[in-house]
Amino acid sequence: xxxxxxEKIIQLGxxxxxxxxxxxxxxxxxxxxxxxxxxxxxYHFPSKQDxxxxxxxxxxxxxDRFSRKxxxxxxxxxxxxxxxxxxxxxxxxxVDIIGAFATDWYSLGPNVQTEVQxxxxxxIEWLTELIQEGMxxxxxxxxxxxxxxxxxxxxxxxxxxxxxxxxxxxDFTRVKNSILExxxx
Amino acid sequence: xxxxxxEKIIQLGxxxxxxxxxxxxxxxxxxxxxxxxxxxxxYHFPSKQDxxxxxxxxxxxxxDRFSRKxxxxxxxxxxxxxxxxxxxxxxxxxVDIIGAFATDWYSLGPNVQTEVQxxxxxxIEWLTELIQEGMxxxxxxxxxxxxxxxxxxxxxxxxxxxxxxxxxxxDFTRVKNSILExxxx
DNA sequence: TTGCAAACCTACTAGTAAATAAGTAAATTA
DNA sequence: TAATTTACTTATTTACTAGTAGGTTTGCAA
Numbered sequence: 001x002x003x004x005x006x007e008k009i010i011q012l013g014x015x016x017x018x019x020x021x022x023x024x025x026x027x028x029x030x031x032x033x034x035x036x037x038x039x040x041x042x043y044h045f046p047s048k049q050d051x052x053x054x055x056x057x058x059x060x061x062x063x064d065r066f067s068r069k070x071x072x073x074x075x076x077x078x079x080x081x082x083x084x085x086x087x088x089x090x091x092x093x094x095v096d097i098i099g100a101f102a103t104d105w106y107s108l109g110p111n112v113q114t115e116v117q118x119x120x121x122x123x124i125e126w127l128t129e130l131i132q133e134g135m136x137x138x139x140x141x142x143x144x145x146x147x148x149x150x151x152x153x154x155x156x157x158x159x160x161x162x163x164x165x166x167x168x169x170x171d172f173t174r175v176k177n178s179i180l181e182x183x184x185x
Numbered sequence: 186x187x188x189x190x191x192e193k194i195i196q197l198g199x200x201x202x203x204x205x206x207x208x209x210x211x212x213x214x215x216x217x218x219x220x221x222x223x224x225x226x227x228y229h230f231p232s233k234q235d236x237x238x239x240x241x242x243x244x245x246x247x248x249d250r251f252s253r254k255x256x257x258x259x260x261x262x263x264x265x266x267x268x269x270x271x272x273x274x275x276x277x278x279x280v281d282i283i284g285a286f287a288t289d290w291y292s293l294g295p296n297v298q299t300e301v302q303x304x305x306x307x308x309i310e311w312l313t314e315l316i317q318e319g320m321x322x323x324x325x326x327x328x329x330x331x332x333x334x335x336x337x338x339x340x341x342x343x344x345x346x347x348x349x350x351x352x353x354x355x356d357f358t359r360v361k362n363s364i365l366e367x368x369x370x
Numbered sequence: 371t372t373g374c375a376a377a378c379c380t381a382c383t384a385g386t387a388a389a390t391a392a393g394t395a396a397a398t399t400a
Numbered sequence: 401t402a403a404t405t406t407a408c409t410t411a412t413t414t415a416c417t418a419g420t421a422g423g424t425t426t427g428c429a430a
């Protein structure tokens with residue numbers, strides 16, 4: 001079964017949110033490419049907040065499947081896959097969803113904010129555990145606070161998807177490689 | 186002489202840009218608090234792009250004065266002041282201007298983009314020189330590529346102003362302190 | 371004191387935004 | 401097969417957006 005209209009709207013909404021920002025796209029930007037009418041988008045997502053909620057929820061689902069699939073792999077490879085994922089974001093000229101939601105934070109309704117918070121905490125905890133495990137296995141250099149290390153990795157990699165819009169592509173690869181190098185023993 | 190209307194518009198525009206995003210505020214959001222009419226804002230800044238340009242220019246000017254004032258201080262103190270500056274951004278519930286411009290990048294006209302690029306390069310170069318100097322003086326740990334280190338510091342600190350909107354205040358302080366600790370010998 | 375420009379205001383336009391009401395065709399279920 | 405639901409469309413509304421044309425006031429300069 002090909003993806004439903006609902007799924008296509010979420011995908012396109014996510015694309016637009018991360019390329020242009022929540023307030024920079026309209027329902028027309030979604031309905032036109034999908035060759036449906038404005039009201040059809042409202043049928044699936046009565047308000048733009050409902051769409052934002054669905055996008056946040058989708059990211060939670062995807063990350064959940066991702067972390068399950070990665071569970072068996074060793075910390076180093078898990079981190080590499082994570083960083084490569086951000087590389088693909090960079091190549092598609094989007095920014096990370098966390099940064100996109102963060103800069104548009106005050107445009108989001110309370111339930112969307114909660115969903116975004118849950119997703120973000122999921123990512124941070126996953127990274128924190130990964131780092132702890134890598135340290136326990138002697139693959140990673142010891143750091144004082146694993147959550148802080150996780151926060152620094154997350155923030156520098158997601159900020160890079162933003163920063164390189166302004167500077168250059170090379171800067172992304174530099175930061176990406178450096179994150180791994182710094183952690184490895 | 187108290188600050189002119191023009192200056193007040195730039196200040197308020199900058200506040201709104203960094204609190205809500207470029208597409209989330211209107212000229213009405215500027216004219217109302219300043220108790221002037223919509224057209225008065227258009228008198229000073231015919232288009233919203235002109236306002237964005239002036240905001241970018243203002244940041245360049247401020248950073249220029251900042252770097253001049255800091256020139257005599259030693260690297261460690263320069264970095265501390267820089268990080269404290271970001272702490273004040275965090276406290277005012279804004280995000281950093283670089284991240285704000287980056288996420289709204291495709292809403293900006295070419296001349297605004299150029300101005301933002303110049304400002305950002307100014308900051309990166311200032312940080313790079315600071316790190317090199319600190320390393321030469323033996324205050325900072327040696328790193329392979331000083332620009333990469335600068336990029337990582339900049340990205341993790343400006344992303345933190347975004348991330349802590351979603352997570353918690355503590356996370357900002359953690360990252361901030363860790364940046365300094367990691368660099369110091 | 372006249373002329374003129376800076377800094378506004380009044381009043382408006384054209385376009386776009388999100389959102390809704392009411393209707394329809396096709397599929398699903400009872 | 402009758403009733404209902406799903407997935408839309410057509411048509412419209414309300415509200416706001418950036419931007420403009422033209423008039424007014426104020427202060428300064430010739």
